[in-house]
Amino acid sequence: MLAVPLLGLINQYLGFLAMIAAIVLVWKDSPWQKGAKVAATIAAMALLGAVLPDPPEEGAAGVARKDRKAAAARTLTSPSPSAAQDDPSPTTEPRPEAADYRGMRLDEARDKAEAAGFGTSDHNASDDDKNIWMRSNWTVCFQKSSWTGSETKTIDFGAVQTGAPCPSTDGGAIPWPTMPELTWKTWKTARNEVVALGVVPTEHLRADTAYLNDTLPDEGKYDNWRVCATDPLEGADVTINTWVTLELTHPDNGCPDPSQSKEDRVDLPDRDDDGDPDYHDPFPGDRNRNSVFPNGLPDSSGNSSGGDGSDGDSWNCPRTRWC
Structure with missing residues (x-):
């Protein structure tokens, strides 16, 4: 015992x-x-x-039991790292990206986007506030795709008139090229530089004479003539709607005083006052004969006046060029 x-x-x-x-x-x-x-x-x-030791009081036992239950509950409700890795959260399907339509004609870009299931819209990508009327004359510079609340995919195009350069940002100013310095360059060289700007079609580029009484020879025969003035002036913006005129002179002549306005253009020397400047008048002292009518200028009746004062019937004198 x-x-x-x-x-x-x-x-x-x-x-x-x-x-x-x-x-x-x-x-x-x-x-x-x-x-x-x-x-x-x-x-x-x-x-x-x-x-034997005294048993624990009921309060302490209850607290202990509650602590054990809370720990168990935390264990059950808190997934372990490995469980979280084994059961990843669900992910949504990736949304399809729109094709790149930049550089495409606006009407073609809209057709292709709509065929791909997109709702389309467009706007002027520059700051000139022009409305888009004929989409075939506009080119896409920017595009922005999005999704509506009903999960409809849409794409908005920013475009400029075909031939115009794109702004650096949507809604910005168009970086138009400027008129280059062309003074005393030949027509052929100057023409190529203007065309190289990329916004002036050849039919918007023309040649004119720098002197009021001068005349251009046939096309192709003034390629070596020199530029005296340009319209627009050097440094001015050249847009797709700009008509460019290059005022030329024969290389044997200098250019008029650049301070004179176009309306005050001067004449080349013309001693016989026949409208044919001396530099290409084969008869600079005879107002009845020039480079166009070497056998005499026609009179008001349609006949010619001979250089020797004879009547019009002698204009085509036999065996001689001159009358």
Whole structure:
């Protein structure tokens, strides 16, 4: 019996086992009377109970139980990193990108975008506030695709008139080229430089004479004539609607005073006052003959006046060029 409380002090489970063994021995092998056996059993239980620690209070036990439940709940509701990696969140399907329609004619770009399922719109990409009327005459510079709230895909085109350069930003100013410096360059060289600007069609480029009484020879025969003035002036913007005029002079002549206005253009020297400047008049002292009418100028009646004062019938004198 004494072993029961001693083992109970060491470990409550050892004490409990010792108590069971002691009760079995008392009831099985002991010659004691029944009453003594009952008393011994009670005594063994009392001795073990005396040395066991007091049970925890209900409050502490409740708190402990609640803490254990909370930890378990956190464990159940907080997925582990590996679980999160194994169960990725659902992702949306990637939205298709629009093709690149920049540089394409506006009407063709709209047709292709609509065929691809896009709703289309367009606007003037420059700051000149012009409305787009004939889309076939406009070129796409910018495009912006988006999705509406009903998941409809749309694309908006920013365009400029065909032939115009694109602005650096949508809605910005068009970077028009400017008139180059062409003074004293040949017609052929100057013409090529204007065409190289990329906005002036050849039918918008013309040649004129720098002097009022001068005349251009046939096309192709003034390629080496020199530029005296330009319209527009050097440094001015050249747009797709600009007509360019280059005022030329024969290389044997200098240019008129640049300070004179176009309306005050001067004449080349013409001693016989026949309208044919001296530099190409084969008869600079005879107003009745010039480079156009070497056999005499026709009179008002349609005949010619001979250089020697004879009547018009002698204009085509036989065996001689002159009358």
